Amino acid sequence: MNTPTLTRRLMRAMNDAAVHHRDHVRKGSGIPYVAHLYAVMHLVAQHTGDEDILIAALFHDTLEDVPEAYSAAEMRADYGDRVTDLVLHLSKDDSLSGWQERADAYLAHLEHHAPPEAVLISCADKLHNLMSILDDHAAQGETLWGRFNSGKERQQWWYGEMHRVVGKRLPGLPLNEELAGQVERLRRL
Numbered sequence: 485m486n487t488p489t490l491t492r493r494l495m496r497a498m499n500d501a502a503v504h505h506r507d508h509v510r511k512g513s514g515i516p517y518v519a520h521l522y523a524v525m526h527l528v529a530q531h532t533g534d535e536d537i538l539i540a541a542l543f544h545d546t547l548e549d550v551p552e553a554y555s556a557a558e559m560r561a562d563y564g565d566r567v568t569d570l571v572l573h574l575s576k577d578d579s580l581s582g583w584q585e586r587a588d589a590y591l592a593h594l595e596h597h598a599p600p601e602a603v604l605i606s607c608a609d610k611l612h613n614l615m616s617i618l619d620d621h622a623a624q625g626e627t628l629w630g631r632f633n634s635g636k637e638r639q640q641w642w643y644g645e646m647h648r649v650v651g652k653r654l655p656g657l658p659l660n661e662e663l664a665g666q667v668e669r670l671r672r673l
Contacts, residue, residue, distance in 0.1 A: 504554045505545075505549070513620060536564070537601050540571050584638075606646070611666065643666070643670055
């Protein structure tokens with residue numbers, strides 16, 4: 485693997501991510517959302533130094549969570565087709581009505597259509613999300629589940645399915661092995 489270099493383009497993307505998500509915080513914790521974006525990029529950087537993939541990791545939630553702050557057209561103009569296309573592969577379909585329907589569609593897309601780079605980013609995203617959930621659970625207990633649109637059982641299902649899909653698409657990925665360990669912790673709650 486090539487070690488990532490903190491290029492001007494990557495620094496600009498880090499700054500842009502911070503600006504676009506400046507009013508966005510993590511559910512229940514109040515931690516600025518950009519901390520999650522940087523963590524996902526860090527996890528991805530353990531597996532690739534490809535600048536486009538690292539930038540897509542930074543923007544993986546931007547088009548879905550803050551589309552009013554930054555559009556796909558703006559992203560394409562600023563960072564190119566590859567970054568934007570990867571981010572689009574990582575965005576859930578908001579036209580679907582329910583949590584389960586969106587989750588099923590996302591998993592099917594990841595399993596059958598998304599490029600491997602998007603699967604890598606998604607694994608890093610879900611790993612960091614689950615690590616955060618488990619840390620919050622240690623501090624808050626079962627009241628934690630009130631912040632989600634789905635309960636503990638659905639979260640257990642979701643992360644288990646993510647592990648399965650990533651394992652199918654990227655066998656032997658160390659990040660997915662980390663995810664497996666966190667899924668086991670979640671199932672024991």
